Amino acid sequence: MLQGFLIALIAGSLVSLQTIFNSKVNGQAGSWVTTTLVLGLGFAASLTLGLILEGRAMFSLEHAKAWFFFSGLIGVGVVTCLMQGIRRLGPTYAVSLSLASQLVCALVLDSQGWLGLTKVDLTPGRLIGVLVIVAGMLVFKLGGRRAGTGKEADGPKAEAKTAAKAGLPAGVAGSNGEAV
Known part of the structure; x- marks a missing residue:
């Protein structure tokens, strides 16, 4: 159980990190190029690691139902929607x-x-657990103002202003005005 807990925590951290990286690439290349790069590199890495770690056994798919393979299409939606969500x-x-x-x-x-x-x-x-998490998210968002300024602490508007000051396209400047 502890191992599963730790793996899930790592996965959540990686999703957050990947999402931020994806949004930075998206600011330079656009959604479809970013999605292609993300999923293409993911395919190459998965194939390489799978062959190294499992060999031919990774292709034992005789018991898999055809609809299982639609997850790759769902992945396109995940990457694209998260990038657009971060932008907005x-x-x-x-x-x-x-x-x-x-x-x-x-x-x-x-x-x-x-x-x-x-x-x-x-x-x-x-049900209460889910509602507490959703309520926490709302508290986070509604309370997301910088102390004493009345301005949002982070977000796309703040990032766009920082990028403009640095002479960069929106989505490619960090909070300190440097290109990322």
Whole structure:
């Protein structure tokens, strides 16, 4: 259980990091080029590591149903939507909305036993847990003002102003005005 917990924490951190990197590439190249690069590099890395670690066994797919392979198409939506969300909302708010959405979706899928999942009871405790996370996200967003300034602490508007001051396109300047 501890190992699964740690792996999930690492995955969450990597998703946040990847999302920020993707938005920076998107600022230079556009959504479709970024999505192609992200998924293409991911394919190359997965194939290489899979062959090294599992060899030919990684292609044992005789028990897989055809609809399982649509996850790659879903990945296009994930990358594109997160990049656009960051552009419009800033990284922290976009990622927190994404995580809340994932949690609600997973809870519905689990509680209904859809897509071949083992059905898990929707208990009041699980529902309250999801609501607490969503409420925390709202508190974070609504309380996201810099102390004493009345201005948002971060987000796309602040980043665009920083980029403009540095003479860079929006989405490619860090909070200190340097290119990233």
